[in-house]
Amino acid sequence: MEDESSDEEFSAMRLPSLIDMLKRLLEQYSGGQILKELIQNAEDGGATKVKVMFVNKHNQPSTTLQMWKENPIQFAMKEPALCVYNDGIFTKEDWDGIAAIQCSGKENEPLKVGRFGLGFKSVFHITDTPLILSGNKLMIINPTANVYDVVITKKLRKIDEKSKKEMLKLMSGIFGFSPEVFHLQDGFNGTIFWFPLRTVESDLCKTIYDEKKIRDIFHGFTSLAPSILLFLKKIESIEIYEKKSTIQKLFEVCLDGDDLLTLRQERKGFVQDIERFNGQFASQPIKNILRPKVRSEGFNWLKKETSEDEWLVINHYHGGHVSAELKELVEDDDWPYSPYVSIAACLSKPITKGHVFCFLPLPLEGQSLTGLPVHVNGFFALSQDRHHVRWNTSEQDRNNSHTEKSILWNQYLVKEILPQVYTNLILQLIDDEKIRSLPLTSSERSQRADVVYRTLPNSKTVTENWKNLIDPIFQKLYSTACIFTKRNGGIWAKPQNTIFTKPQDENMVDSVEHTYLLCGRNISRPPKFILDAFRKHGPINFISAEHLREELLQHPGVYSQIDLKVKLNLLHYILDNNVNCLQGLSLLPLEDGNFSTFTTGRTETVYIFKDVDDMKMFPGLESLFVKSEIGSDLYHMISSKTD
Incomplete structure (x- = not known):
């Protein structure tokens, strides 16, 4: 008989187990992001160096959950493993955050990359029991353990001799780890992650990680590496190693050049300037101009041609006049993003696939995400898996639905802030000679013009969601000296004060250009897409037989x-x-x-x-x-x- 003693009752909602929560989290994010997430955490922790080692050996003693309670270090110290080092030290907040699930301790720190919430948990793609050692403390996480026994923390000085021997057996000599760290007051000078690779299926994940999968992760990283340091604020070098019988370096990417100290100070100064605004608008835009030189080189089975590239990077924290809509978003206390964007142009060679960064690059795809000839960085609102910038779907476009804050935010960044930064980048490329110790030669000026022209956005290649930045850029540039002419050894002129050539026989164009220059006129032949863009904002004058006749009649001395x-x-x-x-x-x-x-x-x-x-x-x-x-x-x- 049904109990009718009460018609109502309170109860708690059923919550998934830790294993189930981690499984769902891993389903949302790919394992290929692991290195980027670890770099992100190192960056947020103040590190300047990151080193990754694939310990390609086999040491898999049988373990049980009972052993987890008795000797958790032995439970975690297995090979093969991925070992990751950085020279930062964990804070109390870092220790608290790394042991949390599906939440971030960085949400109120608007300049930290890792505040987006994925972070460290992605390592469970490759391991079941990550070990973290930083300063004088060690932590091991075992999600398969009893819910009250998942995390174990120990002071290095309190570790028993058996466990010390187990750690030294596997880690001695790796990234400076030695017996002394167990006796020093401050412990290890840096942070080491030890991820024993999953070699058999587990309750957490059925994916087994072997040498091939680790190589795939490394290869995927090297394709992003030449540009991965551009928008970071602290990290200066990333190295990859493999340990079998000996340790071999496989890859390195680093900031290079004689002015590294200056670059380091400029990065630090910019961060200090904008931290005080805590995500709100500044009274005026804060701009930071960097000229990093990035070198990358591969060895052994990651061997690739050495790349040495020079970049111009403009970081921009927005302030001053903004639209009411953008201002309302930024001033929303619940809105976590900062009005911070950056653009990078490569001075050494063209960028064939401009990419999108949220301080670290989003996953590469077959085509450029933007169609721009530059890399774009910003506090974009991303999809849940952090693979894409959030835009309207085709259905939302049909319904004129533009109400989601995250979509609005990205649109405002593209049409309000990025055009200003892009224009400043172009003007900086043009004005760069002013800060050089030696003036550019005529040939060097002509080469710089090629860099400027190839850096401008072409409406025929820019993807739909980024087209809104094109017109504001060319509207601003139309009234500035942004067109290169060979007059007087090479100068920059305003478009409305320049005569442009049309596509014709090259010999004829060369001769016409030479004659105009002798007549003292600005003449130029930039790519057609640039002229097409300028035409929307004012008249463009082209060479003509009539105009050429006038010039020759006014300057008869040119004939000689x-x-x-x-x-x-x-x-x-x-x-x-x-x-x-x-x-x-x-x-x-x-x-x-x-x-x-x-x-x-x-x-x-x-x-x-x-x-x-x-x-x-x-x-x-x-x-x-x-x-x-x-x-x-x-x-x-x-x-x-x-x-």
Whole structure:
């Protein structure tokens, strides 16, 4: 019979077990992110160096849950393993956070990369029992243990002799670990993670990690490595090793160059400047300009060509005038993101696939996420798996749904803040010579123009969600000196004060450009997409037969400065475009080597022969005949288009 003594009752909601929570977390994130997450935690911990070692040996003593209680260190000290070192030291907050599940201790620290919540837990992709050693303390986590026995912490000085021997047997000589750390007051000077690889299926995860999978993780990392340090605030080098019978270095990426100390101080100063705003707007934008040199090199089975690249990076913390919508988001106490964006341009070579960073790069895909020729970094709102920047879905677009804060935030970053930073990057590339100890040569200035032009966004390649930044960039640049001309050895001019060439025969364009420069005019030939973008914001002037005629009439002394080839190319150009513009120009080549002026109604006629051999019948009269050795095409054009 049903109990009717009470019609209502309170009860707790059923919560999943720790194993189930970790399983669901691992389903959301790929194992390929492990190294990035560990680098992220090292960065947030103030480390400057990260070293990773694959301990490719086999030491798998049988273990039981009873052994976990009796000797947890022996339970965790197994091989093969992934060992990760950084030179930072855990704080109390770090120890508390690493033992928490699906929450982050960094949510109120807006400049910390790891505040997004995934962090350390991704290591459970590869291991069941991670061991963490930092300073004078050690922690081991075993999610398969009784819920009250999952985490064990010990002071290094309190570790028993048997456990010390077990640790030294596997770790001695790795990243400076030695017997002395057990006796020093401060313990180990740094942090070591020891992740025994899962070699058999477990309740936590069925995926087994072997040598091939670790190699895949390393290879995946090296594809990102040349740019991975660009937007970090502290880390300066990352190294990868393998230990079998001996230790071999496999890969290294590091900040390089004589000005590393200056770079370090500039990074630190920028962070100090913006930390005081705690995620709120500054009264004025705070800008940080860096010129890092990054070197990466692979060895052994990670061998790859050494890369040495020079970059220009602009970090920008926003302030000053902003839209009411963006201001409302930033001032929302529950909004965790800071108005912080950065852009990096490579000075050494073109960027073929511009990428998106949230301080560390998002996973690479077959195509560029942006279509931009630069790398973009910022506090973007990301998808749950941290693979993508959040944008409207096609269904949301159809319904005009733009209400999600995270989507709005990303849109505002792209259309309000990033254009300012991108424009500053271009102007900095142009003005960079001002801070050099030696001026650029004419050739170096021309090469810098190539860098500027290839760094500008092309609307034909930029992906849809990033197109909003293009027009504001070119609108601002239209009124600045951003077009390179070879005049006076190489200067920058405003688009409206420049004459542009059109796609034509290269020889003709070279000659026309040379003539305009001799006339003291700014002339340039940037890529077509740049001119197309500028046309939206003001008039663009192109070379023409009419304008070229005006310049030659105003500067008659130029004729004596140009040779036969240039004059013939100018003649060809005007005949191609507007034969009437030849009037008054001394561009008619004569057989005696001189040039005559095109006029109408003159008494002295210049003749042209259909058969040039007929000219031989009139010796001594070469000044009356059009020069024959000027190419058959040009000779026939003169014959057919002039009287």
